[in-house]
Amino acid sequence: MSDLPNPSASTSADADAIVVGGGLVGLAAAIAVAKTGLQVIHLAPPGPVDNRTSALMMPSVEFLRSAGLIEQPEALGHRLSEIRIIDATGRLIRAPETLFEARESGLEAFGWNFANQRLLAQFRTRAAELPNLETRRLGVAEFAFEAILPELTLTGGSRLRAPLIVGADGKKSLIRSAAGFRARENGFTQAALVCDLELTRPIGGMSVEFHYPQGPFTLVPAGDNRANLVWIDDREVLRGAKAGGAERLIPIFQAKSQHLFGPITLATPAHVFPLSTLSVERAGFRGVVLVGEAAHAFPPIGAQGLNLGLRDVADLAAVLKGVATTNPSWAEEVSKAYSDRRAADLARTGGMVDALFRSLLADMLPAQAMRSAGLWALKLLPGLRRQAFSLGMGIR
Numbered sequence: 001m002s003d004l005p006n007p008s009a010s011t012s013a014d015a016d017a018i019v020v021g022g023g024l025v026g027l028a029a030a031i032a033v034a035k036t037g038l039q040v041i042h043l044a045p046p047g048p049v050d051n052r053t054s055a056l057m058m059p060s061v062e063f064l065r066s067a068g069l070i071e072q073p074e075a076l077g078h079r080l081s082e083i084r085i086i087d088a089t090g091r092l093i094r095a096p097e098t099l100f101e102a103r104e105s106g107l108e109a110f111g112w113n114f115a116n117q118r119l120l121a122q123f124r125t126r127a128a129e130l131p132n133l134e135t136r137r138l139g140v141a142e143f144a145f146e147a148i149l150p151e152l153t154l155t156g157g158s159r160l161r162a163p164l165i166v167g168a169d170g171k172k173s174l175i176r177s178a179a180g181f182r183a184r185e186n187g188f189t190q191a192a193l194v195c196d197l198e199l200t201r202p203i204g205g206m207s208v209e210f211h212y213p214q215g216p217f218t219l220v221p222a223g224d225n226r227a228n229l230v231w232i233d234d235r236e237v238l239r240g241a242k243a244g245g246a247e248r249l250i251p252i253f254q255a256k257s258q259h260l261f262g263p264i265t266l267a268t269p270a271h272v273f274p275l276s277t278l279s280v281e282r283a284g285f286r287g288v289v290l291v292g293e294a295a296h297a298f299p300p301i302g303a304q305g306l307n308l309g310l311r312d313v314a315d316l317a318a319v320l321k322g323v324a325t326t327n328p329s330w331a332e333e334v335s336k337a338y339s340d341r342r343a344a345d346l347a348r349t350g351g352m353v354d355a356l357f358r359s360l361l362a363d364m365l366p367a368q369a370m371r372s373a374g375l376w377a378l379k380l381l382p383g384l385r386r387q388a389f390s391l392g393m394g395i396r
Contacts, residue, residue, distance in 0.1 A: 012148060012149065012161055013149055013161050013162050013163060014041060014160045014161055014162060015038075015039045015040055015041040015134070015160070015162045016038035016039045016040065016162060016163060016164060016325065017033050017038050017039070017040050017041075017162055017163070017164040017165070017166060017331075018040070018041045018042075018043065018152060018160055018162040018164070018165050018166070019033060019040060019041070019042045019043065019166040019168060020043045020139075020140050020152070020165065020166065020167055020168060020169045020174075020175050021043070021044070021166075021167070021168030021169040021170060021292070021294070022042075022043075022044030022045055022046070022047055022137075023047070023050070023120075023168065023170065023292065024054070024116060024119055024120060024123065024292075024306060024309070025168050025291050025292030025293070025306065025309035025310065025312070025313060026042070026044065026166075026168030026169070026291075026292065027042070027044065027120065027123040027124065027127060028064075028067075028069060028123060028309075028310060028313045029166050029168050029291050029292075029312075029313045029316065030042035030044075030127060030133055030135075030166075031067070031068075031069065031123065031126055031127050031130065031133065032067055032313050032314070032316065032317040033164075033166065033316065033317065033320060034127075034130045034132050034133035035067070035068070035130070035317070036317060036320040036321055037132070038132065038164075038320070038325075039132050040132060040133045040134070041134050041135075041136060041160060041162070042127070042133060042134065042135045042136070043136055043138055043139065043140060043152070043154070043160075044135055044136070044137060045137060045138055045139035045155070046137055049117065050116040050117060050120070051115075051116070051117065051268060051271070052116050052194055052228075053113055053114060053115050053116060053220065053222065053228045054113070054114050054116055054119070054305070054306040055080060055111055055112075055113045055114075055207070055220055056077075056111050056112055056113075056114060056306060056307060056310070057110060057111040057307050058107060058109065058110065058111050059307075059311075060111070060306070060307045060310045060311070061073050061111060061112055063310055063311075063313075063314050064310070067314075067317070068126060069122065069123055069126055070119075070122055073112040073114075074112075076112075076114055076115075076118050076119065076122060077112035077113050077114040077115075077118075078112060078113045078114075078205070078221050078222055078223045079108075079109045079112060079113075079205045079221070080102075080109055080110045080111045080112060080113055080205060080207055080220070080221065081101065081102045081103070081108070081109045081110065081204075081205035081206070082099060082100065082101050082102065082204075082205060082206040082207070083099070083100040083110065083206070083207050083209070084097070084098070084099050084100075084206055084207070084208045084209065085097065085098045085099075085100075085209045085211065086208070086209065086210050086211065086258070087211050088210045088211055088212050088217075088256075088258070089211060089212060089213050090213075109205070113207075113220050113221060113222060113228065115222075136154075138154045138155050138156055139154065139155045140152050140153070140154060140155070140169070140174055140175070141153045141154060141155050142178065143165070143174060143175055143178035143179060144178070145179070145286060146161070148161075149161040149162065149163055150162065150163075150165050150179075150286075150287055150288065152165070163287055163330065163331035164287055164288075164289070164331040164334060164335070165179075165287060165288045165289075166288075166289055166290075166291060166316070167179070167288060167289065167290045167291070167294045167295075168290075168291045168292050168294055169294055170292070170293045170294060171185075171276075171278055171293045171294070171297045173290065173293075173294035175288065175290070175294060176280065176290055176294050176295075179285075179286070179288045181280050181281070181282070181285075181288075181290065182280065182281045183278055183279065183280050183281075184277075184278070184279050184280075185276055185277065185278045185297075186276060186277050187274065187275075187276040188274075188275045188276060188277075188299065189234055189235060190214060190215050190232050190233060190234060190235065190275050190299070191232070191233070191234075191235040191238050191239075191272050191273060191274050191275055192215075192230055192231065192232050192238075192272070192273045192275055192299070192300055193229070193230075193231045193232075193233070193238045193241070193242060193270055193271070193272050193273075194228070194229060194230050194231075194270070194271055194273070195228075195229050195266060195267070195268050195269060195270040195271065196222060196226055196227070196228055196229070196266075196267035196268040197219070197226065197227050197228075197229050197253065197264050197265070197266065197267055198225055198226055198264065198265045198266075198267045199219075199225045199226070199227055199261040199262065199264055200225070200261060200262025200263050200264070201225075201260070201261045201262045202221075202224065202225045202261075203219060203221050203227055203261065204221060205221055206221065207219070207220045207221065208257075208260075210256055210257065210258065212233070212256070214232065214233045214234055214237070215231075215232025215233055215299075216230070216231075216232055217229075217230075217231045217232075217256045217257070218230045218231070219257065219261075226267060227261075229253070230300055231256070232275070232299065232300070235272070235274065238272045239272055241270075242270050242271075242272055246265075246266045249266060249270060250264055250265070250266065275299045275300075276297065276298075277297060277298045277299070277350070278293070278296060278297040278298075279295075279296055279346065279350050280295050280296070280346075282339045282343070283295045283312070283338060283339045283342045283343070283346065284334075284335035284336065284338040284339035284342075285332075285335050285336065285339060286332060286335060287331035287332050287334070287335050288335055289316060289334070289335050289338045289339070290312075291309060291312035291313055291316065292306075292309035292312060293305070293309070295312065295342075295346065296308060296309075296346055296349075296350060298350060298353045299353065308345070308346070308349050311342075311345060312342060315338060315341045315342055315345075316334075316338055318341070319334055319337045319338045319341060320334060323337075
């Protein structure tokens with residue numbers, strides 16, 4: 001960052017940038033923006049403990065390393081070196097069982113599976129090391145475009161102003177709605193049940209996806225004999241299963257995993273999350289940018305959620321490195337450049353995930369035939385498989 005101004009000297013700003021949102025993407029954004037040299041206030045209200053995990057593809061892992069957010073991934077996570085897909089739909093036209101191996105593309109792994117709480121603790125340690133990053137455990141009650149600078153009213157009643165506002169406050173983003181971003185959201189009748197399982201037979205570095213008519217039943221390696229489960233099905237089916245406790249859940253897990261891993265035990269409580277898609281027409285304007293689920297959300301297919309959010313952060317940092325803050329309109333220029341830079345990736349990834357999810361749910365024979373043919377092609381054509389690797393991993 002060149003020509004860095006003192007935010008309190010020539011303007012009424014409290015900082016150069018304010019980042020709103022205390023999750024992984026919000027914390028990564030606060031650190032990345034601060035590392036460009038800006039004075040940053042991070043508004044991170046306390047939230048519920050996030051016991052989920054995130055499968056980060058290698059480009060995301062490399063960004064975390066280059067940004068100084070983590071050092072060695074093996075110290076925090078578990079390697080994902082293989083992906084096995086089993087068509088368990090029972091349909092007339094079914095896809096072949098398919099195994100993807102990272103070594104086919106000369107990679108040691110597709111990525112790493114991290115516990116969200118471990119990543120969050122690591123990010124907080126890095127944030128505390130930055131003297132130009134101030135964290136306040138407060139949320140935002142109101143947002144408004146004032147005559148000089150955008151203004152935030154905090155939950156405690158105080159007000160803050162800054163030229164650049166970064167909205168990382170999730171799917172129900174106050175920043176997005178109050179700033180006037182147009183968003184499209186579609187709900188599904190499906191939801192996701194997540195928990196950790198202890199298996200008798202470990203899955204090593206292999207993620208195993210059983211594709212059922214209402215969505216995938218996916219086991220992701222979490223070290224030793226533990227696996228993270230993401231089961232997508234109709235909301236009422238999942239709520240009914242969860243209400244029955246372990247006595248009801250374990251037989252279902254055994255059946256859906258086709259008894260491949262021996263007796264299964266429940267290692268953590270199960271939680272059910274509704275599924276929807278969300279997209280915005282543009283990811284930034286008038287000095288406001290959106291990152292993470294404030295800008296995009298979709299079902300947990302293909303491990304794209306946090307990966308896409310970290311690509312948001314990487315592009316925001318890249319835009320900030322090239323801006324001169326002596327220009328009074330620098331924040332507006334940043335928001336426009338960021339929006340332009342993110343447009344293609346957001347459209348491509350959102351379209352890919354939506355198509356994959358809907359192809360699983362499709363009842364019509366032509367759609368099932370196309371999905372089956374696509375997996376046959378991926379199984380038989382190494383060149384096409386490598387292209388699919390690149391797309392799924394977010395390589396640009």
